[in-house]
Amino acid sequence: MDGTLRILEKFIASKTPHLIVTADAAGIVQAQSDEEWNAIFRSADLRTPDSVGVLWAAKRAGKPIKEKVSGVDLVDRLCSLSADHGYRIYFLGAAPGVAELAAEKLRLKHPGCNIVGARHGFFPQDSDAIVAQEIAETRPDILFVAMGIPRQEKFIRATQSTIGASVAMGVGGSFDVFSGRAKRAPMLLQKLKLEWLWRLILNPRKIAKAKNLPVFAWRVLTSSK
Ligand code: UDP
Numbered sequence: 001m002d003g004t005l006r007i008l009e010k011f012i013a014s015k016t017p018h019l020i021v022t023a024d025a026a027g028i029v030q031a032q033s034d035e036e037w038n039a040i041f042r043s044a045d046l047r048t049p050d051s052v053g054v055l056w057a058a059k060r061a062g063k064p065i066k067e068k069v070s071g072v073d074l075v076d077r078l079c080s081l082s083a084d085h086g087y088r089i090y091f092l093g094a095a096p097g098v099a100e101l102a103a104e105k106l107r108l109k110h111p112g113c114n115i116v117g118a119r120h121g122f123f124p125q126d127s128d129a130i131v132a133q134e135i136a137e138t139r140p141d142i143l144f145v146a147m148g149i150p151r152q153e154k155f156i157r158a159t160q161s162t163i164g165a166s167v168a169m170g171v172g173g174s175f176d177v178f179s180g181r182a183k184r185a186p187m188l189l190q191k192l193k194l195e196w197l198w199r200l201i202l203n204p205r206k207i208a209k210a211k212n213l214p215v216f217a218w219r220v221l222t223s224s225k
Contacts, residue, residue, distance in 0.1 A: 004048055004069045005077055011045065011167050012087060012141050017160040018045040019153070020169040022071040025053030027149040029212035029219070037150035040157050048074070050172075052193045053213065057220045071171030075106070075144055075178065078167075082142070083112040090135050090165070092155075093121030093146030094175040102178035116140055121147040125154075132159035143168040146175045173199075 011018040021027075021044040031038045041047070048069035049055055058065045082089050091099040099118035107113050117138040123131055135143065143165035145152040152170035160168055176182035184190065185198035200206050 001067060001069050001073065001077065004046070004074070005081070007046060008074075008078065008167050009081070013166075015166055017164055018167055019156050019160060020044060020046045020048065020167060021153060022050040022069070022074065022170060022172070023047050023054060024051035024149075024172075025057070025216040026051075026209040026212040028054070029216050030150060032219075034150060036154060040150070040153045044153075051196070053216055057216070060220055071144075071146075071169065072174045072177050074169065075171055075174045076109075078142055079106045079110045079113045079115070082114045083110040086112075086114050087141045088114050088116045088139060089142045089144065090116060090138055090140035091118040091144055091146070091175060092131070092135065093119075093144070093152065093171075094173075094179070094181075095122065096120040098179045098181055099146070099175050101180070102175040105178050105180065121145070121152075128155055128158055129162070132162040135159075136163045140165045141167065144171045144174065145169070146171045146173065148172060 019040070021041055023041070031041045049058065049065050050068065050070045052068065055065055055068060078087070079089065081087060091103050093099060097120070099120060103115040103118045107115060117135065117140070119131065119134070140163070143156070143163060145155055145168065147155065149170060149172065156168040156170065173182055177184060185195040189195055189198050200210055
């Protein structure tokens with residue numbers, strides 16, 4: 001996490017657009033059947049391990065990674081850095097009202113956190129350019145897009161030259177978490193690394209994503225190291 005933040009601060013200082021993917025196992029499986037998403041994934045400026053499945057796969061491949069670096073934790077840490085350094089942050093995504101509420105909660109948690117705009121993520125792809133223009137006017141350094149994999153990454157790639165955020169990152173269900181709409185799992189389940197099971201039980205929509213997990217495990221087990 002600390003290494004990731006050092007890299008992200010360099011990106012911010014560079015004042016040029018960077019795309020960051022927070023990769024979970026289900027998203028990686030999706031990238032194997034979606035060419036556009038695959039190309040974005042491979043060309044991203046940084047990929048972070050956003051699930052225990054990815055940590056397990058990395059260990060098996062002989063390239064162990066120390067810890068998970070999730071979208072939810074990066075939102076929190078970057079909001080804290082924004083309070084110290086004034087980084088301008090934009091929240092795009094989730095149902096109407098949720099991004100605004102998440103922004104409000106994070107401003108209370110990190111006084112001085114500079115969230116310059118927030119907007120819901122329910123609009124058709126042919127409106128991407130209009131939404132991008134709206135966001136560009138707020139001149140964000142950091143753009144969090146919470147619209148689910150791979151819609152959020154496709155939005156970022158298509159609009160990054162218009163928006164110009166130095167760090168643009170897909171963060172999945174993070175605004176639901178910070179707004180209080182989605183409760184994080186009890187600490188015991190988090191410690192047992194079973195938060196995914198909690199989310200699955202609370203949100204049956206996730207079952208579609210969960211179907212990718214055995215596929216991921218199978219591909220890791222049958223791939224050569
Ligand atoms: N969402 C959105 N626009 C859409 C579809 C989904 O803003 O067109 C939001 C949804 O409300 C939720 C987030 O995207 O807040 C997706 O969360 P999820 O945890 O499913 O994302 P994941 O990281 O698992 O892909």
